[in-house]
Amino acid sequence: MPFSNLPPLLTEALTERGYTALTPVQAGVLESEALGRDLLVSAQTGSGKTVAFGLAMAAQLLDEEGRLPQQGPLALIIAPTRELALQVSRELMWLYAKTGGRIVTCVGGMDASKERRALNYGAHIVVGTPGRLRDHLERGALDLSKLRVAVLDEADEMLDMGFREDLEQILDGTPGERRTLMFSATIPKPIAALAKRYQRDAVRISTVGEDRGHGDIAYQAVTCAPADIENVVVNLLRFHEAETAMLFCATRDNVRHLHAGLIERGFSAVALSGEHSQNERNAALQALRDQRARVCVATDVAARGIDLPTLSLVIHVELPRDAETLQHRSGRTGRAGKKGTAVLIVPYPRRRRVESMLKGARINSEWINPPTLEDINAKDHERLLVTLLEPVEVDDDDRALGAKLLETRSPEDIAAALVRLHRARMPAAEELLGQGNDPAPRQDGHRPGFEDIVWFRMDIGRRQNADPRWLLPLICRRGHITKSEIGAIRISASETLFQIPRAVANRFNASVLRTAGTEGGDEGGIKIESVQGEPREAERRPRLTPSARPSGPPAARHKPKPHRRTNDRQR
Known part of the structure; x- marks a missing residue:
């Protein structure tokens, strides 16, 4: 049994969730030398970090019967964004459901008075963003005197976002004997300094070498003319027809423009950027989870912490500023053992820069041309055949209507009309400026019609x-x-x-x-x-x-x- 050393109630939760083995980071935090120690963990997004620290802190939280005692809060998890904090809460809820644990989430944009009432009622585990947690701490709503474990999730992101002062005030308000777990994709000097101040003889665990570039993600780089970028996005979406796709832009203006262009073409798309309220963000994410929308256009900050199980395609519409941003973006897919595809759209003049970035990140990427109209049509044919040949349940009314159609049209005409109906529901692919039978004039000589x-x-x-x-x-x-x-x-x-x-x-x-x-x-x-x-x-x-x-x-x-x-x- 792969979970033999874990508390029985957590083992049951993992088994019911479909876990058959632990990921490298989850196994690493349970090694004998890591038990009970402060941890400084380097692990990429999507590597199972939430379950990892959920398992790692169990020994400090659970009593002899494997349940959480009636006191708290015992554990505090700090995350950089609302979405990540909500995702962490959802994961810990199923992991600790059988232990009787109460989990309270405190994030900006939500009703602070409801959060204070939940904290007053009693919580074993508190998950929140730095600003909101600091606010509750200053107001006396958050009592950290009995805290046993503090977890900083995506610590590098929190420092990049300017939360150092908030983190320091929160950690300074916790007991000195607490256990501190820090999870970060990278360990730059500011993170090392934070670890030195708030951790004692921390064990360093790194799974970045194993997960670098995300083994479950296939990287592709698509070269195109700069003027073709938006049309290439359309063709990539049509070629892959992913259940859920996420497109990354650099600014909120570009998110707004691309989102409007996709809606105009008939794609079911939502947008996430800094200009959207929390209610709008929640509605957009729910539309993606319900499959009412299949495409999300987002900025880097807005997409942090988002976990969509059906997300199989990430498109870097605008190139990431560095390799770490590339991996954070791409890490939205290829999660929990599922396969995903990350596509970089590379304007011809920027190919060398992208090649250098990929090489530095040790990511193997396939360089390809954008999908053509012929490529998309061929994919459509395959998908249509699969869809139309799937077995379906029909009732008497359906059969009667089918018989009536056969009285006036041949089976071939009806089948062709059905194919046309399916195609009409798909957005049209785009012809690219940089493609064609003669994409570039010859370097020498004259073409017909160019004598003068x-x-x-x-x-x-x-x-x-x-x-x-x-x-x-x-x-x-x-x-x-x-x-x-x-x-x-x-x-x-x-x-x-x-x-x-x-x-x-x-x-x-x-x-x-x-x-x-x-x-x-x-x-x-x-x-x-x-x-x-x-x-x-x-x-x-x-x-x-x-x-x-x-x-x-x-x-x-x-x-x-x-x-x-x-x-x-x-x-």
Whole structure:
């Protein structure tokens, strides 16, 4: 029996929950050298941390009969966000249900007076966010004099969010002989300093090496033109048709924009960001759990602590700022032994940066192209066949209506109508600018129809990672033309030359001048101008001086219009 060393009532709870074995972090906190000791644990999101500290603190909480005594609070769990605190409470409720334990949750956005009444009635375990717990402590509603165990969940996140002072005041109000368990994805210097101050001879446990990158998550990196990002999101959602998907954006403005775009296309989507009230957040999460919504668009902060059992797809619409953010985001899926997929949408100019981040995080990712219309149609065919061939229960009315239909239509016509009905309920896939039979004009020679052309110059070249795959949609957007109206593209070290048919050159040039300096149209200051003569003559002209060339990496100069960055404080 894998749980032979655990209290019988907790063993029963685990068995009824379907546990057959402990995860590495759960087994680690139960090792002989960890029993009764302060713990500093490095473990990734989704590794079973809540059950781990629930099991670890049992010896300090339960009496000889395996039940919780009538006094309290005995354990305090501090979490960075409301969602994580509520999730922790739900996990501990089933784990400690048979012990008679009373668990009270104290989080911002909820009725504080109800929480005070629950605390006054008596609680064995209190779970809460730093600000609300500190408030109850200062008002005298939270008595920590009998506390035996304090747990800091996602301690690194709490320090990043500015809760150090709250944590210190709460821990300073607890008995000195308490046991302190700290769980953190990483152990930076601030966490080490906090551990040194509030822990005694702590045992260090790390399962990050085993879980790094989440073994149950398949990572994919999808390259695309910057202007195609939103359409790539649509095609990924249609290709995977996940039961629940979460899309990550950098700011609340971008969440709002993408959410509106998905709703307009017919997706059942909800949004989570700092601008939503607690009631709105609760309603959105309940819609996802009830399957009334299948897509959640969120910022990093808003999505912390969310646990959705049906979540199988995470899409990084805007790239995470670092590897830790990547793993925190991706950790929303691939939980509790279930498989998940995390997809990074990578604009062509930012591929090197993403490759470096993935390498540093020791994450193996498959680099792929965005799903095409043909890919999505093929997936739809497979899903439709599975759905329509599933056995169904029909009553007499259904059979009578089916017979009536067969009197007026052939079986083939009825089957085709049923297929069409199913397809009509699906949002349409998008055609991408960066895809097609001829995604980029040839580097040399003339295409038919380009015998009489005008050359244009862009002040960006190989040194700035210029590539036809993302230059092509940029030219189309700036000049209000189609890719079929662009001829050869020649990329040198510091500039790019391309052909436009003389018949449309004046219109193209006027559009370029009109879009220069406008938001989204300026493309970070890239200059486009006409060139007199053939390229060789043009290439003998003086190069742009460094001061005249746009500064900064292309990653910061080619952001898609639908995903403008705003102040990071809005995340």
